[in-house]
Amino acid sequence: MTIRSRIFIVVGVVIAAAFAQTLLVLRIEGRRGEISAAVDRALWRVEQQASLGRLVAELDGVERARAGMGSAAYGEEHGRLWTLYERSVALLPQYMDDDEARRELSAIDARLRAWHEAASGAPAAGQGAVLIQAIRGDLDRLETRERNRLAAERARANSQSLQSTLLTLAIPAAAIVMLLALLAIIGRILLDPLAAVATSARQISAGTFDVTLPRESRDEIGDMARAFREMIAAVERRQREAAESLARAEREHRRLQATIETVPVGLLIVDAETGRVALQNQAATRLIGHQPGAGSAWLAYWDAFRVTTREGAPVPLRQWAATRLTRGVVGEELVVKQADGRETPILVSAAPLGEEDGRISGAVVAFQDITSLYEVDRLKSEFVSIVSHELRTPLTSIKGAIQLLLDAGLAADADHLMLMNVALANTDRLVRIINDILDISKIEAGKLELAPKPHAAADVAAVSVQNVAQIADASRIALASRIEDGVPPVVVDLDRMVQILVNLLSNALKAAPAGSEVTLAVRRAGDGFAAFSVTDCGPGIPPEKIELLFQKFQQLDGANTRKARGTGLGLAIVKALAEMQGGRVEVQSEVGRGSTFTVTVPTARG
Amino acid sequence: MTILLAEDEPDVQLIARLSLKKAGFTVVTAGNGVEALERVAAERPDVILLDWMMPDMDGFETCRRLKADPATAGIPVIFLTARVQEAEVARAMALGAAGCIGKPFDALTLGQRVLEFVAG
Numbered sequence: 001m002t003i004r005s006r007i008f009i010v011v012g013v014v015i016a017a018a019f020a021q022t023l024l025v026l027r028i029e030g031r032r033g034e035i036s037a038a039v040d041r042a043l044w045r046v047e048q049q050a051s052l053g054r055l056v057a058e059l060d061g062v063e064r065a066r067a068g069m070g071s072a073a074y075g076e077e078h079g080r081l082w083t084l085y086e087r088s089v090a091l092l093p094q095y096m097d098d099d100e101a102r103r104e105l106s107a108i109d110a111r112l113r114a115w116h117e118a119a120s121g122a123p124a125a126g127q128g129a130v131l132i133q134a135i136r137g138d139l140d141r142l143e144t145r146e147r148n149r150l151a152a153e154r155a156r157a158n159s160q161s162l163q164s165t166l167l168t169l170a171i172p173a174a175a176i177v178m179l180l181a182l183l184a185i186i187g188r189i190l191l192d193p194l195a196a197v198a199t200s201a202r203q204i205s206a207g208t209f210d211v212t213l214p215r216e217s218r219d220e221i222g223d224m225a226r227a228f229r230e231m232i233a234a235v236e237r238r239q240r241e242a243a244e245s246l247a248r249a250e251r252e253h254r255r256l257q258a259t260i261e262t263v264p265v266g267l268l269i270v271d272a273e274t275g276r277v278a279l280q281n282q283a284a285t286r287l288i289g290h291q292p293g294a295g296s297a298w299l300a301y302w303d304a305f306r307v308t309t310r311e312g313a314p315v316p317l318r319q320w321a322a323t324r325l326t327r328g329v330v331g332e333e334l335v336v337k338q339a340d341g342r343e344t345p346i347l348v349s350a351a352p353l354g355e356e357d358g359r360i361s362g363a364v365v366a367f368q369d370i371t372s373l374y375e376v377d378r379l380k381s382e383f384v385s386i387v388s389h390e391l392r393t394p395l396t397s398i399k400g401a402i403q404l405l406l407d408a409g410l411a412a413d414a415d416h417l418m419l420m421n422v423a424l425a426n427t428d429r430l431v432r433i434i435n436d437i438l439d440i441s442k443i444e445a446g447k448l449e450l451a452p453k454p455h456a457a458a459d460v461a462a463v464s465v466q467n468v469a470q471i472a473d474a475s476r477i478a479l480a481s482r483i484e485d486g487v488p489p490v491v492v493d494l495d496r497m498v499q500i501l502v503n504l505l506s507n508a509l510k511a512a513p514a515g516s517e518v519t520l521a522v523r524r525a526g527d528g529f530a531a532f533s534v535t536d537c538g539p540g541i542p543p544e545k546i547e548l549l550f551q552k553f554q555q556l557d558g559a560n561t562r563k564a565r566g567t568g569l570g571l572a573i574v575k576a577l578a579e580m581q582g583g584r585v586e587v588q589s590e591v592g593r594g595s596t597f598t599v600t601v602p603t604a605r606g
Numbered sequence: 607m608t609i610l611l612a613e614d615e616p617d618v619q620l621i622a623r624l625s626l627k628k629a630g631f632t633v634v635t636a637g638n639g640v641e642a643l644e645r646v647a648a649e650r651p652d653v654i655l656l657d658w659m660m661p662d663m664d665g666f667e668t669c670r671r672l673k674a675d676p677a678t679a680g681i682p683v684i685f686l687t688a689r690v691q692e693a694e695v696a697r698a699m700a701l702g703a704a705g706c707i708g709k710p711f712d713a714l715t716l717g718q719r720v721l722e723f724v725a726g
């Protein structure tokens with residue numbers, strides 16, 4: 001049964017009881033009215049009867065005094081009393097509430113009337129006096145009886161009144177009792193469970209999930225208790241999940257923290273809002289040998305350092321940070337100069353930390369000490385330099401010896417001559433390889449210095465062509481230069497530009513079949529550039545090989561074995577040299593038709 | 607024409623000597639810078655071919671001393687070097703050298719190149 005219906009029932013009972021009490025009171029009040037009216041009537045009746053008795057007594061008196069008074073006076077007095085009597089006796093029956101009394105009164109009246117008839121004629125003798133005495137006695141008895149009844153009515157009325165008073169007092173008392181009972185019942189069925197639930201809720205807030213709940217009755221409280229229990233279970237489950245997820249996150253965080261602290265890469269996280277270093281890992285501290293640590297202002301952070309590029313140009317850090325931290329940077333080489341004069345070359349990468357809403361909340365900066373790389377680089381250059389020098393000395397002897405032997409005409413036959421030429425050609429090739437390795441080494445170390453100056457394109461072409469004229473003649477290949485009119489002077493390092501073109505021309509001469517033509521064409525290439533194109537009608541290069549062309553130590557298969565082979569570095573050097581002069585190299589090739597290598601370099605302005 | 611050939615490496619010295627002799631030079635040899643200075647003082651050569659890297663006194667120092675001595679300052683000095691990098695060539699020229707010949711040199715044209723440098 002629901003609490004609502006229980007409360008309805010309790011309240012209904014209370015209202016019904018109050019209603020019943022009211023009805024009872026009304027009924028008692030009604031009966032009290034009736035009794036009171038009956039008492040009034042009885043009182044009046046008793047009075048009327050008394051007055052009737054008095055009239056009869058007076059009639060008796062007048063009759064007794066008849067002898068002493070004149071007949072006229074008697075007649076008048078008797079007549080007056082009789083009229084009064086008749087009026088009284090006519091009124092009386094309507095106040096009498098029992099037939100016996102009425103009959104009695106009627107009998108008395110008839111006897112008195114008979115007496116009156118008789119007395120009006122002659123004076124009443126002894127019999128008449130006896131009669132009236134009897135009538136008076138009857139009247140007195142009637143009156144006495146009515147008086148007794150009056151007393152009884154009065155007693156009844158008093159009793160009723162007391163009952164009514166008691167009842168009137170009892171009603172509020174009963175109402176109070178019922179209200180108290182109502183409160184007690186409501187408290188028991190409604191407030192106690194609510195208080196229990198509230199206590200449980202407080203316990204849960206305090207973190208205790210083992211709570212006592214009101215038993216699950218089949219009513220609203222039971223419903224609530226059930227819902228509450230489910231809620232506790234859900235909250236407990238969610239709290240457990242949250243705790244697990246937190247533990248997981250903490251575990252992840254610890255791992256990440258350990259990783260961050262372990263990686264040999266210096267890491268800084270900068271908070272954009274506060275402009276402070278939010279994280280600095282051990283590698284960072286080790287690397288910069290500086291303990292401003294997390295929490296220090298980002299911009300002040302670097303005040304202890306001077307930062308330069310690898311070439312030594314100063315880097316204004318505030319500007320550097322402004323662009324790199326918002327746009328990100330990958331692998332920028334910088335040199336950090338510390339207060340104690342120590343210089344640490346670093347490789348810096350930075351990335352902005354974007355939030356979901358697109359805001360940049362900060363940046364992560366990663367940097368790596370590349371001192372050892374620099375050292376390796378330096379050692380490599382030194383090694384290459386020493387090796388090339390050390391190789392040159394014995395090569396000088398070998399080459400010179402062969403040349404002098406050849407010159408002395410000491411070859412016994414054509415085979416010997418050929419063998420000596422092979423030895424000489426390969427000595428030359430070894431020298432070229434050493435030169436190319438030195439060039440590549442210098443280019444990669446950034447130590448190759450170029451001196452670009454304006455030179456007439458035709459001169460550059462002529463010097464280059466002249467350089468390979470002998471090889472072309474020997475290979476019976478025609479060399480042609482086609483220089484467009486009005487090509488402005490090219491701004492290049494002459495030796496290096498010639499090196500590029502000689503390299504390309506040599507390659508073309510190797511690729512071209514005997515009797516064919518190799519051309520060097522020079523033309524304008526857009527605004528501010530000139531293009532030098534070397535074209536051969538050799539076998540061409542398959543498209544899949546073109547990408548490999550400019551890599552180091554890549555030589556195409558089937559290179560002409562009858563001619564001097566290259567070093568495998570030529571095109572890599574060509575590409576690097578062209579790019580260092582602000583130009584580029586492109587290849588167009590068709591298998592079976594030949595290839596065109598084009599070097600585009602800047603021209604002088606105006 | 608007398609030429610002083612200062613070269614510490616005997617094989618290279620031999621090749622160069624034969625090559626120059628073939629070209630018609632009278633060749634005086636030295637194994638290092640100190641010896642070269644002595645021979646220059648004794649022989650008064652018309653031209654000096656100096657190896658850059660030598661023990662005791664290298665070509666650089668030898669050249670500096672030759673150019674510092676008014677008696678020898680007028681003799682053309684040509685460097686013979688395995689270092690053919692621009693910076694070194696520029697350094698040699700700044701010392702007052704007449705030219706630079708890289709190693710390995712062409713044994714058939716060595717004398718001719720020397721004469722070209724002497725002629726300027």
